[in-house]
Amino acid sequence: MNGLFERKYIIQGIFIAVAVIITARLFYLQLVDNSYLLSANNNVLRKMVIYPARGVILDRNGKVLVQNEPVYDLLVTPREVKDLDTALLCDLVGIDKEGFIRRMEVARKYSPYKASQFEKQIPATAYAKLQEHLYQFRGFYVQNRTVRSYPDSIAAQFLGYIREVNDRDIEQSNRFYRPGDYIGASGVESAYEELLRGQRGVKNVLVDAFNRPQGSFADGKYDTLAVAGDGLVSSLDKDLQILAERLMKNKIGSVVAIEPATGEILTFVSSPSYDPNMMVGRERGNNYAKLLNDPHKPMFIRPIQAQYPPGSIYKAVAALTAQQAGVIDMNTVFNCPGGYRYGGGRAIMRCTHVDGSIPLITAMQRSCNTYFGYTYARMIDSRGMPSPDAYKLWREAVMKFGIGQPLGIDLPGEKSGLLPTDSFYTKRYGNARWGSGFNISLSIGQGEMGITPLQMANIMAIIANRGFYYRPHLIKAIGEQKIVKPEFTEKISAGVDEKYYEPVIEGLSRAVNVPGGTGYSVRIADIEMCGKTGTAQNPHGADHAVFFAFAPRENPKIAIAVFVENAGYGGTWAGPIASMLIEKYLKDTITLPKYIQDRIYNADLLPKPKTEKPQETVRSAPKPSPSPRKDPEEEEEAIFVHHSVLASRHE
CATH class of the missing domain: 3.40.710.10 (DD-peptidase/beta-lactamase superfamily)
Known part of the structure; x- marks a missing residue:
């Protein structure tokens, strides 16, 4: 009888101890350790990648050859998209309905739960209009970045251009680059890529149900700063x-x-040559094709x-x-x-x-x-x-x-x-x-x-x-x-x-x-x-x-x-x-x-383009006499x- 009584209290003690441990752990997770709160609140927290500005390139006398200007990428998380005014979004972004459907399909294929690019490099003028209505587009948000700008439109082959990374670039960089990053593709931009690119940062932002930022999470405790790329002084005289x-x-x-x-x-x-500004912005792909097909080979x-x-x-x-x-x-x-x-x-x-x-x-x-x-x-x-x-x-x-x-x-x-x-x-x-x-x-x-x-x-x-x-x-x-x-x-x-x-x-x-x-x-x-x-x-x-x-x-x-x-x-x-x-x-x-x-x-x-041979019924003009040799x-x-x-x- 005494043994049964003792076993009863032992079992009760075990249950009480387990309850105390669980209660203490819940208290720690919910009130002490904010890192778990960060994970639990993913529906109201957004990780914003902070892209660094690439290094500026100057001429030998300190005059700007390449600088940066702001643009904006529109990102989308497909599962969060609800009650969307598609026509208004298309009008603000400058795409048609077919373009919208195609972009959404690509985003869903990438991941319904993760944000991916919907439209790249929206210029500041277009972004100003989009920003006024962004709260109406649940699941969409904007990410700041910069692109190259060439004030004098010179030295295109020397300066080179940048492009979005592909799978091979990501693999060769040991995963330093991520989809959506940019890399120097030619010229100095390529030769000095590791110096120019800088180091990306991350900012954790609280947002409300209408997609509006409400400030930094934990006063920026878990943020990392972006580090701008090194500037270069070129030898060129502008x-x-x-x-x-x-x-x-x-x-x-x-x-x-x-x-x-x-x-x-x-x-x-x-x-x-060509205007290096042609290789920047949403028309870059079309311009690149034109330059490749130019018979005078400006990219050579x-x-x-x-x-x-x-x-x-x-x-x-x-x-x-x-x-x-x-x-x-x-x-x-x-x-x-x-x-x-x-x-x-x-x-x-x-x-x-x-x-x-x-x-x-x-x-x-x-x-x-x-x-x-x-x-x-x-x-x-x-x-x-x-x-x-x-x-x-x-x-x-x-x-x-x-x-x-x-x-x-x-x-x-x-x-x-x-x-x-x-x-x-x-x-x-x-x-x-x-x-x-x-x-x-x-x-x-x-x-x-x-x-x-x-x-x-x-x-x-x-x-x-x-x-x-x-x-x-x-x-x-x-x-x-x-x-x-x-x-x-x-x-x-x-x-x-x-x-x-x-x-x-x-x-x-x-x-x-x-x-x-x-x-x-x-x-x-x-x-x-x-x-x-x-x-x-x-x-x-x-x-x-x-x-x-x-x-x-x-x-x-x-x-x-x-x-x-x-x-x-x-x-x-x-x-x-x-x-x-x-x-x-x-x-x-x-x-x-x-x-x-x-x-x-x-x-x-x-060289002048070759003209079609005249028909036999048309008399050819007499050939001019050759110019006398000097x-x-x-x-x-x-x-x-x-x-x-x-x-x-x-x-």
């Missing part, structure tokens, strides 16, 4: 960039200008992706590397009878002049093809070794000038250019018994050689520096601490001693500043500009106009390459563009005659090189 884009309007080509002492890029033009980044035969600028490299190799010096003289004969005299590489006995400086000034044909032959055929081995040494020396390899600019997508290996020619000709005559066009920067406009400008920077360069770059400082990437402070040697640069520079100076020089018409008063015009052959159409220069001769401040596709003579088109940009940068004025300026500004050199003293060489006669020399 005013110079605007001028360069004006000068290249309705032309295909590139302008790249570099500060030789630092490698900072002052101007970066890819033409035709020509300064780092187009590869052209360098033409005359290579002659400077040829003169420098040949001096360093000891096969010529500044006093070396060759005879120019109007062309260089090779292949046992069966083929000729012509000049536009008959120069007779010509030394190195004059050969640079007059761009004598014959001189550099002989120079290349000495580099390949006269060094006491098999020609392929000599070619390897030649190629290694040329590559030190940044030809045939990427320079490492801080933009994605840079091309290396073209500089064939010796094995390329051995395979082409069937054995290794080939010599300079098999690829003689390389001697004047033609044939299989191709370099980018960035590489062209960098060659001029090397010559301006008398033998070295800093890796060309577009961002000179990062964040408030003005951090400079260490790879952009490395001094890189071109492998040629300083003493060998003076005859080359003297020739470049005479080409611009001495009457009869190919660039004399674009000389600048009070500034000794050293430069070279060029007319690079184009097997697919009209020749390309090129001009390379640096200025002033002593303590140079700017090196530039201008390339205008299918324009003809370098002295006519590319030279004036480079001259105006150099003078504007150095003197903040332009003194080139107005009629030349007007011709450049107003010219339309874009005097060779006033323009650059046009080159024809014939290889086929040498095809059997290896036998």
Whole structure:
């Protein structure tokens, strides 16, 4: 009996203890621990993602190139949508009923219980009207964010654009990104994405039954702050960039200008370009499709992706590397009878002049093809070794000038250019018994050689520096601490001693500043500009106009390459563009005659669309007589090189 009585009290004690524990736990959950209250009150709490502002991008003088402006995303939680005035919502958002139905289906498929985007990037003007009626749309709310804005609508290919992340971006970022986030897709926006993007935050907001915010939950105790992205100071000079884009309007080509002492890029033009504001907002998708289908390829980044035969600028490299190799010096003289004969005299590489006995400086000034044909032959055929081995040494020396390899600019997508290996020619000709005559066009920067406009400008920077360069770059400082990437402070040697640069520079100076020089018409008063015009052959159409220069001769401040596709003579088109940009940068004025300026500004050199062939019954208009060729003293060489006669020399 006593045992039964004892068991009764034990069982009662257990029940009482359990009741006390449960009561205490409920007291703690409901009155002490707010984290559970947060979970229990999801129907009146909303987690608001706070998107950080991307870092602002400035030019080298502190002027804004890229900034942010507010937009608003409309989000929806499908299960909360009740008593909706669909017509009013569609009118305020700017969509039709079919668009509404489609968006709701996507939202339900994502999750009936979680918020997802209904409409993206509603501008501030449209949001002002929507905000007045938002309380009528249960289940809908607005999330603030920013988008990019380009005040001057310039430098589109340099700056790049942002886009919404896809599944691959999310996976590659180890889930840093979430659906609805944005990521840099090209240009600087892509190259510096991790610095520009910042860190998102979260704000817990109390809302009432009408979707109206009632303040922060727990005084923001569980919120996290958004951290804005780092700002960037670019190397671009905004005013110079605007001028360069004006000068290249309705032309295909590139302008790249570099500060030789630092490698900072002052101007970066890819033409035709586009307004970067086209890649922002709700019309971005349509605009992107238009740009992709544009026959002039405005999204192609020509300064780092187009590869052209360098033409005359290579002659400077040829003169420098040949001096360093000891096969010529500044006093070396060759005879120019109007062309260089090779292949046992069966083929000729012509000049536009008959120069007779010509030394190195004059050969640079007059761009004598014959001189550099002989120079290349000495580099390949006269060094006491098999020609392929000599070619390897030649190629290694040329590559030190940044030809045939990427320079490492801080933009994605840079091309290396073209500089064939010796094995390329051995395979082409069937054995290794080939010599300079098999690829003689390389001697004047033609044939299989191709370099980018960035590489062209960098060659001029090397010559301006008398033998070295800093890796060309577009961002000179990062964040408030003005951090400079260490790879952009490395001094890189071109492998040629300083003493060998003076005859080359003297020739470049005479080409611009001495009457009869190919660039004399674009000389600048009070500034000794050293430069070279060029007319690079184009097997697919009209020749390309090129001009390379640096200025002033002593303590140079700017090196530039201008390339205008299918324009003809370098002295006519590319030279004036480079001259105006150099003078504007150095003197903040332009003194080139107005009629030349007007011709450049107003010219339309874009390829014309092909017209349909006229019917046979319609008589064709007579063809106009070809324009007379200008005097060779006033323009650059046009080159024809014939290889086929040498095809059997290896036998």
